[in-house]
Amino acid sequence: MDILLPSATSADERARSPRIAILPVGSFEQHGAYLPLCTDTIVAGVIAKRLSDTYDLFQLPPVTMSCSHEHAAFPGTVSISARTLIAIVTDVYQSLQAADIDRLVIVNGHGGNYALRNVVQQANIPNEARMALFPTAEDWADARTAAGCGSQSHDDMHAGELEVSMLLHATPWLVRPGYETSDHLADDRRDLLTLGMGAYTTTGVIGRPSLAAASKGAAVLESLTAAFSRVIELLEPEP
Numbered sequence: 001m002d003i004l005l006p007s008a009t010s011a012d013e014r015a016r017s018p019r020i021a022i023l024p025v026g027s028f029e030q031h032g033a034y035l036p037l038c039t040d041t042i043v044a045g046v047i048a049k050r051l052s053d054t055y056d057l058f059q060l061p062p063v064t065m066s067c068s069h070e071h072a073a074f075p076g077t078v079s080i081s082a083r084t085l086i087a088i089v090t091d092v093y094q095s096l097q098a099a100d101i102d103r104l105v106i107v108n109g110h111g112g113n114y115a116l117r118n119v120v121q122q123a124n125i126p127n128e129a130r131m132a133l134f135p136t137a138e139d140w141a142d143a144r145t146a147a148g149c150g151s152q153s154h155d156d157m158h159a160g161e162l163e164v165s166m167l168l169h170a171t172p173w174l175v176r177p178g179y180e181t182s183d184h185l186a187d188d189r190r191d192l193l194t195l196g197m198g199a200y201t202t203t204g205v206i207g208r209p210s211l212a213a214a215s216k217g218a219a220v221l222e223s224l225t226a227a228f229s230r231v232i233e234l235l236e237p238e239p
Contacts (some may be wrong), residue, residue: 160207
């Protein structure tokens with residue numbers, strides 16, 4: 001799937017001479033009984049591919065495992081430490097800089113990758129935009145509204161309307177039956193970092209997957225693609 005693995009050759013990239021790279025970061029964690037463990041990687045990859053095609057970016061392959069420790073109670077979940085994730089992104093960025101590409105966009109598909117915010121903050125000191133994290137919470141909220149979603153980010157946290165819609169649009173063959181009857185809400189999750197997801201759901205789902213539709217996934221992607229023009233304006237290097 002070129003969504004996840006770019007097929008460009010070295011000669012292609014030499015001819016294009018892209019000035020901004022895009023790195024999707026996913027995860028390998030439970031997403032209920034109807035979405036694959038690689039759901040977050042697919043979501044990040046789909047977004048990165050669309051942005052790369054639209055804005056002529058250097059698309060990198062995804063980071064497929066990240067900080068999913070809150071999902072450890074569920075079989076199949078595999079995590080790396082925050083320090084390892086930071087090291088991977090930092091090493092990738094340094095390698096890009098050696099190739100004269102000093103702008104990087106991280107497309108994060110997993111909300112638990114809190115450490116990525118710090119990586120971006122540090123990269124942009126002192127007051128020069130070199131790196132961005134996308135989509136922001138506001139970008140996701142705007143995309144939900146544009147798509148006519150019936151849920152919001154807080155109540156539709158995991159394996160819900162948004163994620164199922166994205167996969168129904170991009171990779172429908174990976175969505176198994178059951179999402180239509182798997183709604184589960186757990187709005188008070190104040191101790192999530194201490195107790196993990198297992199304290200709030202027995203199925204791994206927190207959200208309203210029954211509201212999902214492929215058309216919503218397509219509309220979310222369109223909204224995010226339009227919103228990304230702001231990031232390009234911030235990062236575009238001087239000629």
